Amino acid sequence: MSQTISGKEVALHNTRQSCWIIVHGKVYDVTDFLDDHPGGSKIILKYAGKDATAEYDPIHPPDAITTNLPPEKHLGVAQMDTVEKVEIKITDEEKARLERVSNRPSLDEVLNLHDFEHVARLVMPDKAWAYYSSAADDEITHRENHAAYHRIWFRPRVLRDVTNVDWSTTVLGHKSSMPVYITATALGKLGHPDGELNLTRAAAKHGIIQMIPTLASCSFDQIMDAAQPGQVQFFQLYVNKDREITKRIVQHAEKRGIKGLFITVDAPQLGRREKDMRMKFEAEDPSEVSKAGASGVDRSQGAARAISSFIDPGLNWNDLKWFKSITSMPLILKGVQCWEDAMEAYDHGLAGVVLSNHGGRQLDFSRSGIEILAEVVENLSKMRNLTFPNEKFQLFIDGGVRRATDVLKAVALGATAVGIGRPFIYAYSAYGQEGVDKALQILHDEFEMNLRLLGAPTLKNVVPEMVDTSNLSSHIVSVPDDRLYVSNYESLRGAQLKVSKPKL
Secondary structure: OOOEEOHHHHHOOEOOOOEEEEEOOEEEEOHHHHHHOOOOOHHHHHOOOOEOHHHHHHHOOOOHHHHHOOHHHEEEEEOHHHOOOOOOOOOHHHHHHHHHHHOOOOHHHOOOHHHHHHHHHHHOOHHHHHHHHOOEOOOHHHHHHHHHHHHOEEOOOOOOOOOOOEOOEEEOOEEEOOOEEEOOOOOHHHOOOOOOHHHHHHHHHHOOEEEEOOOOOOOHHHHHHHOOOOOOEEEEEOOEOOHHHHHHHHHHHHHOOOOOEEEEOOOOOOOOEHHHHHHHHHHOOHHHHHHHHOOOOOOOOHHHHHOOOOEOOOOOOOHHHHHHHHOOOOEEEEEEOOHHHHHHHHHOOOOEEEEOOOOOOOOOOOOOHHHHHHHHHHHHHHHHOOOOOOOOOEEEEEOOOOOHHHHHHHHHHOOOEEEEOHHHHHHHHHHOHHHHHHHHHHHHHHHHHHHHHHOOOEHHHOOHHHEEOOOOOOOOOOOOOOHHHHHHOOOOOOOOOOOOOOOO
């Protein structure tokens, strides 16, 4: 039975030599973990001898501390009524941010998904914005994901009866009100206290499918418990080096009713997300970060590195047989980036692939999902005589989607559905669940209008002949700027001079 520890006793252990913290009412000895903490020691020492839950929650999956600390470091239960309250000082920057929150435009004034990003950038905490918006290296792929859609032009048909239009579909055999699913994004509570639950509730309300991330801020069971009866959900899996942990996660997901397992295959190592890294350096003394890194632990990687060290770089095609042996869920590879690997997945009997570059957060200069889609359809048609969309081997893409027209271009080329990630987290970071509701309503309205204008009563009428892709693979074609997207993009910046005190 866990011992009960008074707040006074915990408060005595507030140094580097003896550092205890409280998380969710439980006391942990993190002294030996200080130098291994991917987020650096400074943030832990700030809460030494105190309750660190408020700082811990947004940037850690719920079980991070119990998983990473050995059992003997789990000291007991804190007497919370005796624990000293952490005084939260509101900085001038935070006061200014809260004022911007109070001055947000009303949801009636939000006309498109770009607007959510614009508002979120103004009202989110800097650390959250840096994590959500950052991408790999020079962020070329991140921007290309959106720009690629501009190289596809429509060939609409006229004089067709579009009195009634229907943009519903099925995804892995399950009904969806539109060819869109909410793709997995980590650390939902960075943007809003309810985190991923905002997405779960909105997905139920609008009849679309949510993909639950491995690295959610809310626990998997919290998210499943928030779902409506019969609500369809998928699960995104980062494969753990410890296969027993992976097996337990997968089988628990299946037991809880998950309808599809999306195995991430594009992250054997984390990409360098420099906005996130820059935020990490600014949160801690850069010289301390550098010194700490000298011991072989890279703490300069920001929130992303802090949560992903368990991912197995040894994952390979031979592991798919093992996955099939532990679950009967449909298996989909998430992060396929060329037709050869898509064909390999088909030959292994998988249910589909997500053509994706991880939102531009992994390998910079990897191509957009929509460009890969075109080559996959062309080559699997020639090599395996497949036509798309295909019920037995479904193609999905994600990255850069901001309009229903982007989705319809993908559908025309053979995609079953398209994943949208950042726009939905920007929507709830700015407005909570109501923001996600509004974002989905905007998409519904755009689908209705654009199907009529295309001359397509249903998605089955959105065919390859309706798009001109002749310039899709040319990366130097000039197209008009998307001014809303470009104005939201925050440029990378270089290292800054230290602020020196003015001379007296």
